[in-house]
């Protein structure tokens with residue numbers, strides 16, 4: 001079992017997740033966190049195909065396959081390191097269903113609660129959710145090659 005690590009997430013990812021949550025409200029939004037280990041570099045919005053999207057989320061399986069393919073092609077050293085979703089009127093904490101349906105013990109589960117006012121991270125292992133501290137990184141200057 002790995003030690004608890006601090007998740008490093010850019011402010012831009014938080015802004016993107018909160019904006020997505022607000023766009024989808026009162027439905028839950030969802031998406032993947034792409035990066036390496038506990039370092040998140042970007043958030044990719046996915047469609048919530050849950051039949052009851054106001055109280056749960058299910059990432060569109062075909063989009064899941066497509067995003068994995070794109071990552072392999074353009075970011076071979078990165079991967080899906082977590083998933084984000086929103087609780088439009090609930091707290092930024094995993095619901096019993098989130099815990100029951102979490103099958104990736106190393107993933108970061110980022111939850112945007114209460115209309116985007118709170119964003120928290122967890123790891124969910126063996127039916128237990130543990131809070132993960134977040135270090136919000138400032139924007140990095142893009143390095144351009146011409």
Ligand SMILES: [Zn+2]
Nearest residue numbers: 085094095098
């Ligand atoms: Zn949830």
